Amino acid sequence: MSSDIILVIVVGTALAFDFTNGFHDTANVVATSISTGAARPQVAIAFASLLNFIGAFISISVAATVANDVVDAAVITPTIVFAGLIGAIAWNLLTWYFGLPSSSSHALIGGVVGSAVAASGFDVIIAEGLVGKVLVPALVAPLLAFLVAGLAIGIAYRVIGHQRPGVVTRGYRYGQVISGGLLALAHGTNDAQKTMGVITLALIANGTLGAESDPPTWVIVASALAIALGTYSGGWRIIKTTGTRIIKMDAAQGFTAQGSGAAVILASTHFGFPLSTTHVINGGIMGAGAAKRLSAVRWGVAGNIVTAWILTLPAAAAIGAVTYGVTQLFGSGAAGPIVVTLAALALVVAAFVRRAQRGSPLPVTEGSGR
Amino acid sequence: MTVVLASLVEGKELLQTVVAATVAGLGVTFAFSVAIWGFGRSVELGTKDRRLAAGAAAAIGTLALLLVLAAIVFGIVVMTHK
Numbered sequence: 390m391s392s393d394i395i396l397v398i399v400v401g402t403a404l405a406f407d408f409t410n411g412f413h414d415t416a417n418v419v420a421t422s423i424s425t426g427a428a429r430p431q432v433a434i435a436f437a438s439l440l441n442f443i444g445a446f447i448s449i450s451v452a453a454t455v456a457n458d459v460v461d462a463a464v465i466t467p468t469i470v471f472a473g474l475i476g477a478i479a480w481n482l483l484t485w486y487f488g489l490p491s492s493s494s495h496a497l498i499g500g501v502v503g504s505a506v507a508a509s510g511f512d513v514i515i516a517e518g519l520v521g522k523v524l525v526p527a528l529v530a531p532l533l534a535f536l537v538a539g540l541a542i543g544i545a546y547r548v549i550g551h552q553r554p555g556v557v558t559r560g561y562r563y564g565q566v567i568s569g570g571l572l573a574l575a576h577g578t579n580d581a582q583k584t585m586g587v588i589t590l591a592l593i594a595n596g597t598l599g600a601e602s603d604p605p606t607w608v609i610v611a612s613a614l615a616i617a618l619g620t621y622s623g624g625w626r627i628i629k630t631t632g633t634r635i636i637k638m639d640a641a642q643g644f645t646a647q648g649s650g651a652a653v654i655l656a657s658t659h660f661g662f663p664l665s666t667t668h669v670i671n672g673g674i675m676g677a678g679a680a681k682r683l684s685a686v687r688w689g690v691a692g693n694i695v696t697a698w699i700l701t702l703p704a705a706a707a708i709g710a711v712t713y714g715v716t717q718l719f720g721s722g723a724a725g726p727i728v729v730t731l732a733a734l735a736l737v738v739a740a741f742v743r744r745a746q747r748g749s750p751l752p753v754t755e756g757s758g759r
Numbered sequence: 760m761t762v763v764l765a766s767l768v769e770g771k772e773l774l775q776t777v778v779a780a781t782v783a784g785l786g787v788t789f790a791f792s793v794a795i796w797g798f799g800r801s802v803e804l805g806t807k808d809r810r811l812a813a814g815a816a817a818a819i820g821t822l823a824l825l826l827v828l829a830a831i832v833f834g835i836v837v838m839t840h841k
Contacts, residue, residue, distance in 0.1 A: 447838050529773060537781055541788035548792035552799040560795035567791075571831065578838065645788050652784035652834075659779075659838055660772040 392595055394723040395467040398730055399591040402474045404615040407584035409481045410493040411441060411619025414580060417650075417670040418573045418620065421643040427565035436566075437573040438621040444577025445613030450661035451579055452604050455586025458518030459498055460505045462593050462600060465513075468716055469504045470591040471726050475733055476500025476709025484697055486740055491697040492665035496705040497583050498523055501590075503706025504713040526662040530653055531672030538649035538676030545641045546681075561640035568647035575654035576666045577616060583663055584612040638674070642681065646673035668698060787830050794823035 418441070419433040428436070456462065477493065477500035484491040498519075505513045549557050585604040588611075592598040598605070604612075638646070650666075650673040657664050675691055716725030797820020804813035 447835070525773065526776075529777070533777055533780055537784035541785055544785060544789050545792045548789065548796055549799075550796070552796060553803075556799040556802065557795060560791075560798065564791050564795075567827070567831070574835075644791070645784075648787055648791075649780075649784040652787070653776075653780040655834055655838060656776045656779040656783065660776050662773075662776065 392467060395471065395726050396591060396595045396597070398723070398726045399467045399471045399474065400588055400611075402471055402478070402730065403584050403588045403591070404611055406474050406478050406481070406493075406497065406587075407581065407612050407615035408619035408622075409478055409485075410497075410580050410584070411438075411616040412622050413481050413485050413493055413619075414576060414666055415620045415622075417667050418576050419569065421638060421647050421670075421674065422565045422569040425562065425565065425638050425640045425643040427562040427640060427643060428569065433569065434621060436570065437576075438617045440570050440573035441577035441581070441620045442613045442617035444574040445581035445585075445616060446609060447574070447578045448658055449582060449585065449603055449609070451582035451658055451663045452585040452589060454518065454522050454661045454663055455498070455583050456589040456593065456604075457601055458515055458522055460502060460590075461509075461513050461515060462590060464509045465505060465590060465594040466508070467591045467595050468721070468726060469508050469713060470501065470587060470594060471729075472504035472507070472713035472716055473497070473501030473709045474587065475712040475729060476503055476705045476707075478733070479708045479712075480701060480705040482737060482740060484701075489694060489697040491694075491701045492527075492667045494580065494583055494663055494665045494667075495523075495527065495698070495701040497587065498663065499702035499705030500709035501587065502702075503709030506706070507710035507713040522662055526657060526664045527668065530657060530662075530664040531668040534649050534653045534669045534672035535676035535679075537652065538645050538673040539680035541645040541649055542642055542677045542680045545645055549641070558640045561644045564644040565640060565647060568644050568651060571651035572647045572654070572670065573620075575651045575658065576620075577613065579654050579658045579663065580666055581612045581616040582658075584615065585609055586663075588612070638677065642674075642677040646670065646677040649673045649676065665698075783830065783834060787827055790823045790826045790830070794820045794827065796820070797823060 415434060415437065418437045419428070419430070422428040422433045423430050427433075474497070477496040480491065480496040480500070481493055502514060502519070545561075585608050588608045589598065589602060589604045592605075592608075593600055593602060647670070650670040653669050653673075654664065654666055671691075671694055712729060716729055719725035719728055797816045797818075801813045801817035801820060804810075804816060
C-alpha cells in the first residue's frame with residue numbers, strides 16, 4: 390500500500406516535471422520565430438504545443454536510455470526517482486525564476502543520479518550509459534548545432550546573393566514555420582521521452598513492470614499531454630532571453646538556427662541520446678550569429694547561459710541527494726515523499742505569486758499578440 | 760584514460776549522428792535557399808517580361824521546395840522506424 394502511494398506521487402511529480410519541461414523549453418522552440426516576426430507569439434506557442442504532443446509518439450529510444458542505461462534499475466526505488474524529480478523541478482524553477490535557459494534534461498538526469506548515489510553509493514551509476522549516452526553527446530550536440538548553423542547561414546547568404554531583402558525575409562519567415570514546426574516535433578520527441586523513461590524506471594522499481602520494459606501506452610499519452618500543456622503555458626522570461634538577448638536575428642538566421650537544431654535533435658533521438666534541446670538551439674542561435682559577425686553574439690549573456698549549463702548537473706544532483714536524505718528522515722514509507730511534496734508545492738506557489746507581483750517580464754508591444 | 764573513455768563512448772552512433780545532422784542541416788538550408796532564390800528571381804524576371812527565364816527560375820524554386828519537403832518526410836519516416 391505504502392509503495393503504491395509513493396508510486397502515485399512519483400507519477401504525479403514526473404508529469405509535473407514534464408509540464409515544467411514544456412513550460413521552461415517553450416522558449417527554445419518558439420523564441421526565434423517570434424523574434425524575427427515569423428509568427429505571432431500565441432500562434433507559435435499553440436503550434437509548438439500541438440507538435441510537441443505529436444512528437445512524443447514518434448520514438449521511445451531516449452525513454453529506454455533514461456530507464457535502463459544511466460543508473461542501475463535493480464537498486465532504484467520509487468523514493469529515489471521521486472527525490473531525483475524534485476531535484477530537477479527545483480533547478481528548473483530556479484533557472485526559470487532568473488530567466489536562464491538551462492537544460493531540463495540534464496536537471497532530470499542529474500537529480501536521479503544524485504538521489505541514487507545518496508541512497509546506494511557511486512556503484513549505482515552505469516558509467517558507460519552516463520558518459521557515452523549523456524555526457525559526451527551533451528558536449529558534442531551544442532557544438533555541432535553551432536557549427537552546422539554557422540555553415541548553413543554562410544550557404545544561405547551565398548545562395549540568396551543580391552536578391553531583394555523583402556523577398557528573402559518573407560521567404561525565410563515562411564521557412565521558419567517549417568523549421569519551427571520541426572524543432573517543436575524534435576523537442577516533443579526527445580524531451581517527453583525523458584519523463585516516459587523516469588516513470589518507466591519507477592514502475593520497474595515498484596515491480597509493476599519487468600526489467601528492460603518499454604513505456605506503457607498510458608505513460609506515453611500522459612507524458613505527451615503534460616509537455617504539450619506546459620509548452621502552451623509558455624515561459625515568457627526565457628523567450629525574451631533566447632529570442633532577443635543572445636543575438637538580434639534576421640529571418641535567415643532564425644531559419645538556420647531552428648533547422649540546424651532540429652536536425653541535431655532528431656538525429657540524436659534516433660540513436661537514443663537524451664540530449665539537451667536547450668543547449669542545441671542556443672548553440673544554433675550562437676552559430677548563426679557568430680558566422681555573420683562574432684560581435685553580433687552578446688557573449689556576456691551567452692556566458693551566463695553556459696554557467697547555468699555547467700551548474701545544472703551537479704546542482705540538480707545535490708538537490709536530489711538532499712531531498713532523498715530528507716525523505717529518509719521520515720522512514721522508508723510514504724510519509725517522506727508526502728511531506729516533501731507539500732513543502733515543494735508551497736515553495737512553487739510562493740515563487741509564482743512573487744513572480745506575478747513583479748509583473749510581466751516581457752514588455753507587451755503593439756501587435757505582439759499577447 | 761583515453762582507452763577507457765573510448766570504450767565508454769558509442770563512437771559509431773555518435774559519428775552517424777554528426778554526419779546525419781550535418782548533411783540534413785546544410786542540405787535543407789541549401790535547398791530552401793535555392794527555392795527562395797528561384798521564386799525571387801522568377802518574380803524579378805517576370806517584371807522584365809522574360810517569361811521563359813522566369814518560368815525556369817520558378818521551376819528550380821519548386822523543385823528545391825519539393826526536395827526540402829521530401830527530406831523532412833524522409834527524416835520523420837526514419838525516426839518512426841527505429
